[in-house]
Each structure stands twice: as C-alpha cells, then as structure tokens.
Amino acid sequence: MSFLKNRQIPIGITLVVGLVMLVNYYFGAALPPAKSAATLVQNWAVIVAAFALLIGLINISRIHINHLLKRTKGQWIFSLWLLAIMYTMIALGLIGTTKNPGYQWLYNYVFLPIDATMYASLAFFISSAAYRAFRARNLESSLLLASGVVTMLMNAPIGEIIWAAFPVIGDWIMVVPNVATMRAIMICIVMGSVSLGLRTLLVMERGYLGREE
Amino acid sequence: MALIAHQSGLVTLLILSGAVLYMIQRARQGLKSEVRRVAGIEVIDEAIGRSTEMGRPVHITNGLSNLYSSGSPQTIAGLSVLSYVAKKCAQNGIPLITTIYVPETIPMVMEMYREASMLAGNPEWFNEYNIRYMSSHRYSYATGVQGVLQREKPAASFLMGSFMAEALIFAESGNIIGAMQVAGTAATAQVPFFVVACDYTLLGDELYAAGAYLSQDAVQMASIAGQDVGKYLAMILLLAGLILSVAGSNWLVNILKL
Numbered sequence: 001m002s003f004l005k006n007r008q009i010p011i012g013i014t015l016v017v018g019l020v021m022l023v024n025y026y027f028g029a030a031l032p033p034a035k036s037a038a039t040l041v042q043n044w045a046v047i048v049a050a051f052a053l054l055i056g057l058i059n060i061s062r063i064h065i066n067h068l069l070k071r072t073k074g075q076w077i078f079s080l081w082l083l084a085i086m087y088t089m090i091a092l093g094l095i096g097t098t099k100n101p102g103y104q105w106l107y108n109y110v111f112l113p114i115d116a117t118m119y120a121s122l123a124f125f126i127s128s129a130a131y132r133a134f135r136a137r138n139l140e141s142s143l144l145l146a147s148g149v150v151t152m153l154m155n156a157p158i159g160e161i162i163w164a165a166f167p168v169i170g171d172w173i174m175v176v177p178n179v180a181t182m183r184a185i186m187i188c189i190v191m192g193s194v195s196l197g198l199r200t201l202l203v204m205e206r207g208y209l210g211r212e213e
Numbered sequence: 214m215a216l217i218a219h220q221s222g223l224v225t226l227l228i229l230s231g232a233v234l235y236m237i238q239r240a241r242q243g244l245k246s247e248v249r250r251v252a253g254i255e256v257i258d259e260a261i262g263r264s265t266e267m268g269r270p271v272h273i274t275n276g277l278s279n280l281y282s283s284g285s286p287q288t289i290a291g292l293s294v295l296s297y298v299a300k301k302c303a304q305n306g307i308p309l310i311t312t313i314y315v316p317e318t319i320p321m322v323m324e325m326y327r328e329a330s331m332l333a334g335n336p337e338w339f340n341e342y343n344i345r346y347m348s349s350h351r352y353s354y355a356t357g358v359q360g361v362l363q364r365e366k367p368a369a370s371f372l373m374g375s376f377m378a379e380a381l382i383f384a385e386s387g388n389i390i391g392a393m394q395v396a397g398t399a400a401t402a403q404v405p406f407f408v409v410a411c412d413y414t415l416l417g418d419e420l421y422a423a424g425a426y427l428s429q430d431a432v433q434m435a436s437i438a439g440q441d442v443g444k445y446l447a448m449i450l451l452l453a454g455l456i457l458s459v460a461g462s463n464w465l466v467n468i469l470k471l
Binding site for chain 2 (some may be wrong): 014025026027028029030042045046048049050055056059060062063066074075078083101114115118119120122125126127128129130131133182185186187188189191192193194195196197198199200202204207208209
C-alpha cells in the first residue's frame, strides 16, 4: 500500500502542524511551549525542503538520462548540455564551495547573463500582451486603454510636457481606483485562505493528497 | 506585553470560522447553500476535452511557493486542482505534463498520478517522466516551462499557484502555441497579466475555492458560502470605517489595530 493511500498519516501531520502554528501566532507570548514547538516545526520544514532538493536532482537526472539513452529527437543534445553543466557546477561547488574560481566564473559569466536575458525577455511579452489587452473592442477594454495610456504618459517624461495634468490624473488612477480594486481582491483572498485553512484543519479539503473517488 | 497577539485578527478569524462552520453544519443537515458559478473552474473539463480531441498533452504548473511560507495555501489549492486534472487526464488517456519549482511537491504529484491512473483503471497512463522538476531558481524554472510549452505544444495549460514575474512568460508562451489557458493566483500583481494572456483566470479567493468546487461535495461547497458571509462583514466594516473617518473618529481604526 502506498504511503499517501494511508491518508491518516499525512492528514494527522497537517492537523497537528496547522494547530501548532495557529496557537503560536496568537498565544505564542503566553505559551512558550507553543513558540518552541512552532520554531521546531519550521526548522523541520527547512530540513525536509533541503532533502527534497535531492529528489529534484534525481528527477532531473532520470528524465534527461532517459532522453540521452533514447536519443530523443530535438531534445537529447539539450539534455546532454544540461547534465554536463549541472554536474560540473555541483562538482566545482563541492570541491571548493561557491568561492571556487571555476564555479564563480560559470555563475558570473554564464548563469547570470542568461538569467538577466530571461528577465529582459519580459519586455517583449509585456508588449505583445499589452497589444491584445489595449485593443478598444468594448467599453471595458476602452477604459483599460485610456487608463493605460494615461499611466504610461505619467511615467514617461514627455507626458508632463504634452499636458501638465497627465501626472496628476495618472497618480489618481494608481492611488484611488487601482488601490481600491487591489484591496478588494486582497480582502477576498483573506476570506478564501481562512476558508481553505478551516477545510484543511477539518480534514474536508483532501484534494492536495489526490482524489479518492 | 499582551498575552494574546493580533487580538482583532483573532476575533475576525473566530467570526469568519463561525460563519464557515455554520454553513457547513447547514449543509450537513441537508440545506443546500447557493454558490455562484466560477467560469474558470467550470471550463477545466472543457480544456481537457479539447486536448483529448486534439491528441495533445495537458500542462500544469503550481508556481513558486513552497509548503511552509505565506504563499503555501496557493500551492495547496493548486495541487488540489492538479489532482482533479490528473484524474480527468487519466480517464481520457491523455498525457499530463507537470512542471515543478518546489521539489517537496514531487512525491505528492507522483502519488496523485499513481492514484489517478489506478482510479481510471488505466495503469499505463502513469509516466513518471511527465513529472518534471525544472529548478528552484525562478528564471531557470521559467526557461524550462517555456521550453516544455514550445516543444510539446500542450492544447491546455493550467497555471495554478503563486507566481511572480515569470507569470507572463508562461501565459504568453501558452498563448503563442494556441493552448487554452486557465490561470489562478492570489498574487495580486500577477492577476492583470493572467487576465490579459489567459482564456480564464481565477481571481484570488476563487483559486482557494477551486478544490471544494471541483469536489462537488455539498459540505465543502457550503464553506465557500461561509466565506461570502465574511465578505459581507468586510463590506460593513468598510462602510462603518468610512462613516466614522468622515465624522473624525478613529475608534474603529484603533480597534482593528489591536
């Protein structure tokens, strides 16, 4: 029988941990044992997460070794590259910690530029998404277009030169309707998370353990 | 020092919990609560059906939050959707690709796959190579997911959980390949990106309600009705705060600060 099929164990752990954290949040000052239990549970979580990284390493290795063995078309060469770089980084890190010059070189001159490139690619995605969003098809999208243009001109130096009121209107859009909407969503999120927390503590929400029927 | 911290929060929590528990009790007595329809949840079956017809895989990812931070409820809610999607995909016999950022969810996802394949009477459906840990670094994860979307061209993509800047990379990549996309997040900064680039978006609390909604269990659905009572309470507090502030009183603000 699989571990999670015996649901009592994970459900019991969820229940105990949830109650410990809840009691600590409100009564931690009055109940020192609750505080130390919560700290202990948090430390365990960090340790379990660190071990889980090893599961991730095994998962990645198995998938890409499989691609290599099968010579998956359009994939195996990337799998080879991924495994080579990943294990080189691990080996360099283990040999001389992250201060190892080889590790530092790979991190600074390979990883960071690629990372920055991915972040920069967001500019293009924002442009294409904005193009679709800002087409004036109906009243709502027209309002979105108008407020988008005003807030853009608020941020661009040329906006104030065109019309001095752009920064004032843009600021109002950001501070009044934008904040009001965001707060409404935040309030609903809090209600939703309380409800989800209760369902989890009452053992009603079990979907995260798989579907039983 | 106060022995009970966040007193106003505790009172609010107790009131909300009372409302949810009351609705649950009503449902147990057979009284059905009205829950509004959420299009983003109802369309999940349609998206999987579309993938089945097109003979293309389904993709799902649960975002960045681990299981012990403030964003963990989003991951829990996302996993709940995942288990439902896995069940449906196993029944239809189409591959489900799960891309992962949080390694501690790998065993949970694996078990969901195994259970889904068993329940569907389709053990061959379980393929551990479809459960893919990408990275625990944000942009490496984004690159990996983007690669999966571009290479394997799923017909449906579900983005359920806590996301940051990579949200738009996923949503736009899915849009480019023509995947039907359903996203859900409580990360308010990413909601606009999902609304723009995805076909359906679960806004904030709708993601948390998804697990209960998908179960179609009357008692769980009642808890959603209970949270609506909390929304009414919030509206009353907002209105009272507005009136008192205009009248020059900070009484309510000071009470809520306790």
